[in-house]
Amino acid sequence: MQPEIDLITSFRNPEHIKALAAVIKKEVSRPINIMEVCGGHTHTIMKFGLPQILPEEINFVHGPGCPVCIMPKERIDHAIALASMPNTILATLGDMIRVPGSQTSLQKLRAEGKDIRSLYSPLDVIKIAKENPEKNVVFFAIGFETTTPMSAALVEIVLKEDIKNVFFHINHVTVPEPVDAIMSGGDAKIDAFLGPSHVSVITGYKIYEPIVQKYGTPISVAGFEPTDVMESILRIIRQFNAGTERFVDNQYTRAVSREGNLKAQELIARFMEQREHFRWRGIGDIPKSALKLKDQFAHMDAEVVFKEFLPTQELDDHKLCICGSILKGLAKPYDCKVFGKACTPSNPMGSCMVSSEGACSAYFKYGKLSKKGA
Amino acid sequence: MCLSIPSKVVEIDENNYATVDTLGVKRQVTLDLIPEPVYVGDYVLIHVGFAMNKISKEEAEESLRIYDEIAKQMREGEIDEDEGNVNYAT
Ligand code: SF4
Numbered sequence: 001m002q003p004e005i006d007l008i009t010s011f012r013n014p015e016h017i018k019a020l021a022a023v024i025k026k027e028v029s030r031p032i033n034i035m036e037v038c039g040g041h042t043h044t045i046m047k048f049g050l051p052q053i054l055p056e057e058i059n060f061v062h063g064p065g066c067p068v069c070i071m072p073k074e075r076i077d078h079a080i081a082l083a084s085m086p087n088t089i090l091a092t093l094g095d096m097i098r099v100p101g102s103q104t105s106l107q108k109l110r111a112e113g114k115d116i117r118s119l120y121s122p123l124d125v126i127k128i129a130k131e132n133p134e135k136n137v138v139f140f141a142i143g144f145e146t147t148t149p150m151s152a153a154l155v156e157i158v159l160k161e162d163i164k165n166v167f168f169h170i171n172h173v174t175v176p177e178p179v180d181a182i183m184s185g186g187d188a189k190i191d192a193f194l195g196p197s198h199v200s201v202i203t204g205y206k207i208y209e210p211i212v213q214k215y216g217t218p219i220s221v222a223g224f225e226p227t228d229v230m231e232s233i234l235r236i237i238r239q240f241n242a243g244t245e246r247f248v249d250n251q252y253t254r255a256v257s258r259e260g261n262l263k264a265q266e267l268i269a270r271f272m273e274q275r276e277h278f279r280w281r282g283i284g285d286i287p288k289s290a291l292k293l294k295d296q297f298a299h300m301d302a303e304v305v306f307k308e309f310l311p312t313q314e315l316d317d318h319k320l321c322i323c324g325s326i327l328k329g330l331a332k333p334y335d336c337k338v339f340g341k342a343c344t345p346s347n348p349m350g351s352c353m354v355s356s357e358g359a360c361s362a363y364f365k366y367g368k369l370s371k372k373g374a
Numbered sequence: 375m376c377l378s379i380p381s382k383v384v385e386i387d388e389n390n391y392a393t394v395d396t397l398g399v400k401r402q403v404t405l406d407l408i409p410e411p412v413y414v415g416d417y418v419l420i421h422v423g424f425a426m427n428k429i430s431k432e433e434a435e436e437s438l439r440i441y442d443e444i445a446k447q448m449r450e451g452e453i454d455e456d457e458g459n460v461n462y463a464t
Contacts, residue, residue, distance in 0.1 A: 007380035007417060007434055008397070016441035019448040026453055093422060121423020123404070146378070149407055150424050198378045201419060201427050224378075227441055254433035255419060261427055263409040 007254075011225030017053065020230035025055045028237050033059045033189050033329050035182075037175060038196035039066030039357025040224055046366040048226040058233060061190055061329035062352070062359030064178045064283060065199075067143045067171075068095045069351040069358040072281045073315035075171055076101035079140045081309045082169060082302060083114045089132060091117040091125055092140040093147070095355045100348070102315050122154040129158075129166045138167045138302050146198040148172040148272070148291065149264035155271045155293070158300065169302040170272065170292050175199050176207050177289035178280060183215050188328040192236045194229065195221030197252055204260025208248045216246050223252040271297060279314060282323035282351035321350030326359055333363040340364055378421040380429055383414050394420060 036042055042062045045051065051060060064070055080101050083090035090106070097106045097118055110116040115135075117128060122139065129137045141151040151172065158166045175196060182188050195208055200221045208219045218239045222232035232251040239246060250256055271294060278290030293301045303310065317323065320338050325331040333339050333352065343349040345361050352360035381394035381403075390405045392412065403425045405412050410428065412418065418425035447453050 005431065005434060005438070007429060010434070010438055013441065015445050016438075019441065019445040019453070022448050022453045023444055119422075123423050146421060146426070150422050153404075153406060153424070198419065198421065198426065201378075227437075231437070231441075254430045254437065255427060261407065261409060264407050264426070267407070 008225065011223065011227045012048070013227065016227045017048070017230055020227060020234060021053045024058070024230065024234050024237060027234065027241060028055055028057045029241055031057045031059065032191045032236065032240065033061050034192045034194060034233065034236065035061040035063045035179075035190045035329065036194040036222075036229075037063040037065045037179060038194070038199065039063075039069065039355070040197065041194055041222065041229060042066075042359060042362050043357055044224060044226055044229055046362040049366070050226060050229060054230075054233070059329075062326065062362070063193075064182070064280065064327050065144065065175065065196055066355050066357035067147070067173060068099060068355040070173065070178075070280045070282065071096070071099065071142065071171060072279045073101050073317075074279075074311060074313060076105075077103075077311050077315070078169060078303075079106055080104060080109060081311060082138045082140070082306060083109055083116050085136070085306065085309055087135050089115045089117060089128060089135050089137045090140060091119050091128060091137060093119050093122070093142060096140065096142055099354050122150045123157070125154055125166060126157060126161070126163065129163050133165060136165050136167060138169055138306075140169045140171070142171045144173055144175055144196070144199050145202045146196075149202060149261070149267050152264075152267040152271045155297065155300070156267065159297075167300050167302040167305055168293055168297075172272070172291040173278060173280070174289055174291070175203075176211060177286050178283060179208075179211055180214070181280075181283060181286045181289070182328055183211070183217070185328070187330065190217065190329050192217050192240075193219040194232055195219045195248070195250075197222060197224045197228075197255070200250075200252065200256045200260065202261050202264050204258050205248050205250050205256055206258050206260070212246050212248050218246045218249065220249040221252050221256050223255065228252060281317065281354075282321075282327060284324075317350040323350045323352045323360070326352055333360040336360070340367070378419040378426060380417050381420050381425075383412060383416045383418060383425075386412065386414060392418070392425060394418065394425070396420065 205221045220232035220235045222228045272291040274288045275290045277287045298304045322336045348354045352358040381396040383392045385393040417429040
């Protein structure tokens with residue numbers, strides 16, 4: 001029998017991390033601001049203290065890739081309004097429950113007796129709907145391209161089994177558009193990108209090609225583990241040193257291809273289409289950066305069916321919040337006046353403090369490690 | 375949120391559900407999203423109750439082989455960190 005390889009710890013080998021750091025230090029030939037788009041990478045970088053072992057030429061800029069953080073308050077207020085409707089069960093994934101809207105959070109509402117469920121999988125909605133035929137079950141769907149096909153799979157089952165009491169509030173967002181929005185202003189200090197791991201599993205790395213062409217910034221799709229991130233950084237350095245035309249590089253070959261998961265892409269295309277625009281917390285309005293149910297499924301679209309319950313006012317973060325600048329590489333969390341004081345993970349004032357994947361939250365948690373040379 | 379964990383397929387039932395082993399924890403995921411056939415012993419990435427794709431063992435081993443090689447070079451003193459890295463001619 002072949003010896004098993006451990007696909008997690010093998011990519012956390014301290015000796016490998018150190019060796020990669022040494023090669024990086026040897027080969028780096030200019031300062032490079034690297035944005036990791038995905039909040040999961042932010043977490044890995046901070047947790048394994050990568051800024052401390054990398055040469056100072058490598059500076060991380062923490063991107064917008066945390067689906068909970070980028071949800072504007074008015075959409076959270078939607079979830080709260082939906083959960084407050086009579087005869088309703090609201091179901092959602094992840095940290096969403098904790099995030100405060102303009103008045104309250106789902107968590108508080110649940111403590112007050114509203115029926116709000118944290119799911120392990122979107123498929124749990126089926127069971128909840130069948131067990132509660134007299135209630136409306138609203139699935140508040142969040143996430144990047146990684147999670148979108150799972151919501152689409154749920155839509156497919158609900159239609160096939162003709163389940164009448166399930167509704168969808170779709171907040172699925174996409175990666176290339178916010179990256180383009182950050183770069184298009186012209187003031188962002190970003191030289192290269194770490195491409196998200198699991199978004200790319202679904203979409204394939206082809207989706208980043210237009211960005212590399214437009215801005216000439218290399219992108220290296222990286223796996224989730226520390227040696228993956230380190231290797232991607234080395235590959236970016238080598239791209240700069242080679243001086244050739246920039247391209248989308250794929251470090252995460254064990255899971256990502258150029259085309260991605262076509263079955264998942266097909267499932268999304270069957271039920272969802274691009275929104276004209278979507279407001280991102282901390283960034284603002286971005287055209288075509290999110291999805292919605294196609295019009296033919298309006299009868300199960302919570303935004304259509306329960307329109308009268310949903311507030312329409314747009315709500316911005318506190319004026320002192322500098323998340324927008326942090327996302328462009330123009331500032332670091334500790335440049336914010338209220339960081340760690342008025343703004344903490346339990347009382348977030350802005351998007352980057354909201355979930356453990358946000359830049360401010362990661363700096364708060366791993367704070368002492370992060371302030372290099374200061 | 376986008377965290378997905380490599381897991382090993384230990385059983386597949388007739389509804390295309392797999393029992394996977396994630397760091398010793400067993401759970402059920404559907405294989406419906408995976409375009410190609412999945413077999414017991416394969417590794418998959420799982421996310422919110424779905425397997426998203428297969429992980430290539432060969433590619434994983436190839437990456438680890440490269441890291442071993444770099445680590446070996448370092449042990450043998452072939453990598454001098456301070457070499458290069460002096461002027462920033464871009
Ligand atoms: S610390 Fe809070 S207020 Fe300041 S930038 Fe971060 S999220 Fe915004």
